[in-house]
Amino acid sequence: MIEFDHVNKHYGAHHVLRDITMTVSRGEVVVVCGPSGSGKSTLIKCVNALESYQSGHILVEGVDVKSKARSAAALRQRVGMVFQNFELYPHLSVIDNICIAQRVVLKRHAGEARERAWRLLDRVGLRDKAAAYPMNLSGGQQQRIAIARALALDPEIMLFDEPTSALDPEMINEVLDVMTALAADGMTMMVVTHEMGFARRVASRVVFMDKGEVVEDCSTTEFFNDTKSRADRTRQFLDKILSH
Amino acid sequence: MPDLSFIARNASFLFDGLLLSLTLTAAGVIGGLAVGIALVLVRLFTGVVGNCVVDAYVFVFRAIPLILVIFWFYFMVPLILGRPVGAWTSAIVAFTLFEGAYYSEILRAGLKSVRAGQMHAALAGGMNRAQALRYVIFPQAITAMIPIFLTQAIILFQDTSLVFVVSLHDFLTATTIIANRDGRLVETYASACLVYYLICLAATAGVDRLKRTFAR
Ligand SMILES: Nc1ncnc2c1ncn2[C@@H]1O[C@H](COP(=O)(O)OP(=O)(O)O)[C@@H](O)[C@H]1O
Ligand SMILES: [Mg+2]
Numbered sequence: 392m393i394e395f396d397h398v399n400k401h402y403g404a405h406h407v408l409r410d411i412t413m414t415v416s417r418g419e420v421v422v423v424c425g426p427s428g429s430g431k432s433t434l435i436k437c438v439n440a441l442e443s444y445q446s447g448h449i450l451v452e453g454v455d456v457k458s459k460a461r462s463a464a465a466l467r468q469r470v471g472m473v474f475q476n477f478e479l480y481p482h483l484s485v486i487d488n489i490c491i492a493q494r495v496v497l498k499r500h501a502g503e504a505r506e507r508a509w510r511l512l513d514r515v516g517l518r519d520k521a522a523a524y525p526m527n528l529s530g531g532q533q534q535r536i537a538i539a540r541a542l543a544l545d546p547e548i549m550l551f552d553e554p555t556s557a558l559d560p561e562m563i564n565e566v567l568d569v570m571t572a573l574a575a576d577g578m579t580m581m582v583v584t585h586e587m588g589f590a591r592r593v594a595s596r597v598v599f600m601d602k603g604e605v606v607e608d609c610s611t612t613e614f615f616n617d618t619k620s621r622a623d624r625t626r627q628f629l630d631k632i633l634s635h
Numbered sequence: 636m637p638d639l640s641f642i643a644r645n646a647s648f649l650f651d652g653l654l655l656s657l658t659l660t661a662a663g664v665i666g667g668l669a670v671g672i673a674l675v676l677v678r679l680f681t682g683v684v685g686n687c688v689v690d691a692y693v694f695v696f697r698a699i700p701l702i703l704v705i706f707w708f709y710f711m712v713p714l715i716l717g718r719p720v721g722a723w724t725s726a727i728v729a730f731t732l733f734e735g736a737y738y739s740e741i742l743r744a745g746l747k748s749v750r751a752g753q754m755h756a757a758l759a760g761g762m763n764r765a766q767a768l769r770y771v772i773f774p775q776a777i778t779a780m781i782p783i784f785l786t787q788a789i790i791l792f793q794d795t796s797l798v799f800v801v802s803l804h805d806f807l808t809a810t811t812i813i814a815n816r817d818g819r820l821v822e823t824y825a826s827a828c829l830v831y832y833l834i835c836l837a838a839t840a841g842v843d844r845l846k847r848t849f850a851r
Contacts, residue, residue: 439759468761478756482774495770496761544761 392417392548392579393438398447400433400603407433408444409603415548420580422590422611425600426628431583434600435550438581439463439470452547468496471541475553477533479525479540486512486521489540497544504543511539515569531562535569542573549573551582585632591615599625642826645813652809653830656795659805662727663791664784667734674739675746679768689739696736702797705729709801722801730791737787745780746772778846785842789835806830 393415400408407430415421423431436442437449440456440463449456451466479488489508493499499507512518515535525533534554541549551570555563567589574580574593584590590597590611597614599607607614607625618626642649674692677685696704708725720728749772757767796807804812807827814823 441755441759462763463758464761464763467759472756472759474752474756474759476752478752480753480756480771480775482778491770492760492762495766540760 392419392452393581394448394450395434396448396450398437398444398449400430400437400442400444407603408437411447411605413598413605413608415579415581417579418577419595420574420578420582420593421596421598422594423581423583423598423600424585424587424590424628424632425606429600430603431600432552435472435552435581435583438548438550439467439472441472464496468544469546470548470550471544471546472550473534473537473541473552473554475557477525477530477537477557479533479537481525483524484521485517485523485525485528485536488525488536489543492540493543507543508539511542514542514572515539516565529562530558531565534558534562534566538566538569538573548579548581551580551584553583553585555584555586587615587629587633599628601628639822639826641813641817641819642823645817649806649809649813652804652806655798655803656792656806659726659730659795659798660788660792663730663734663795664788666727666731667738667791670731670735671738671740671742674735675742678739678743679764693736693740696733701729701733701794702800704733705797706800722798722803726798726801726803730795734787734791738784741780741783741787742776745776745783748779749775781842781846785838789838792834792838793831 395411395413398408398411399406411434423434425431433442437444438451438456443457451470454461454466456466479485480491483491486505486508489511490501490504493504493507494501509518509521512521515538517532517535517539520528520532520536525536528536538549538554554570555566558566563586567586570580570582570589571593582589582594594611597607597609597611598605599614601624606622613620618629621629674689678689699707705726708720708729709722712725712728713719746768753771753775754767757771758764762770795805798805799808810823810827814820817823
């Protein structure tokens with residue numbers, strides 16, 4: 392579904408992605424973790440071409456991300472993305488946030504778009520907020536709407552960039568619950584997160600990155616249980632993150 | 636109570652001046668906005684060269700006082716075209732091009748005030764750049780820009796008095812003529828102040844209303 396093949400990216404002299412090679416299969420949930428600045432955001436933004444890279448290939452559904460045969464916009468219809476800071480459109484109501492890309496990008500009729508939006512609002516449990524504006528919602532509610540907005544284009548793949556790290560602790564679970572349900576429905580997901588509980592319960596694989604490198608890429612059980620086989624820096628990271 | 640009947644007697648002359656000022660302001664706002672949008676689009680959709688051209692344009696029109704721009708268009712454009720263009724046309728062209736430089740900068744600042752994540756979200760949601768600007772960035776930028784647009788329009792309205800250099804009679808020029816002819820400087824200029832004040836008040840009220848419409 393997503394294949395990284397020797398992907399390298401530099402910011403000037405700074406080598407932010409080092410020879411990344413890995414595969415995310417259909418229906419898999421891959422959690423990507425690692426210290427701040429290790430290149431996690433950059434990696435997933437390469438998948439939907441929000442970031443470029445200098446060498447290597449990324450194939451999404453078999454087509455190269457840089458291929459002229461598919462526009463960036465067409466790629467991004469297949470690949471939904473959820474941001475750390477939600478990035479809902481503040482000038483639009485909740486339902487319009489969910490409808491706008493359907494109308495503009497997919498050219499769906501208003502009725503059809505709204506019907507889809509209502510179903511998604513039910514799915515994230517926020518039907519009663521349809522007419523509200525983002526600024527009047529809690530962080531957790533905003534992020535659930537952001538997930539609904541991304542799902543409105545019926546993507547095959549969902550990317551999450553630290554979806555809960557801007558949230559107050561009591562709101563984290565409502566967002567993770569929506570993501571868990573999405574995974575149960577078979578969505579292919581790449582999730583940058585430090586929520587190791589979520590990783591344990593939901594991820595099929597865990598990737599640990601450090602300094603632009605993939606240090607670990609293994610099954611969730613291996614990652615958490617077979618700690619002897621993990622690299623030193625992975626263990627240090629886990630100790631730090633699991634200790635609080 | 637001072638005798639203001641001479642103002643009533645000259646009302647039609649003053650009103651013509653006022654009408655000219657208002658028309659010129661409207662033309663400057665609409666034309667300037669069109670030029671400003673065009674310049675910003677050049678910035679957004681062309682590379683370094685386009686940006687340099689717009690930078691140069693903005694620099695030139697900011698460096699030269701409006702009164703000289705009006706003057707130049709009146710006297711120089713006929714030399715280039717080989718026929719006179721008329722005071723009215725040259726004034727409108729001068730205002731449009733001059734205001735365009737300022738509006739393009741206001742628009743640019745407004746677009747910059749929208750956080751970068753919004754563009755990312757719109758692109759990630761499948762929109763192309765033009766759609767993202769149209770549906771996500773522009774509507775948010777407009778709200779931030781409206782007060783500055785208003786200020787600029789009011790300055791423009793006051794600046795219409797500069798067209799006296801090409802012998803057009805705007806409101807202030809008309810007032811000056813009356814004031815000097817009738818020797819009633821204080822009353823005439825005081826009345827002119829009142830008119831400027833009332834128009835500014837009306838414009839502000841109108842814009843407040845507009846702002847409420849835009850802010851959902
Ligand atoms: N626009 C940029 N210009 C230069 N360096 C950048 C830019 N964006 C990110 N970086 C650098 O790339 C590295 C990886 O960043 P990022 O992918 O955001 O890390 P993470 O998401 O893991 O915290 C960091 O060292 C960061 O400083
Ligand atoms: Mg990041």
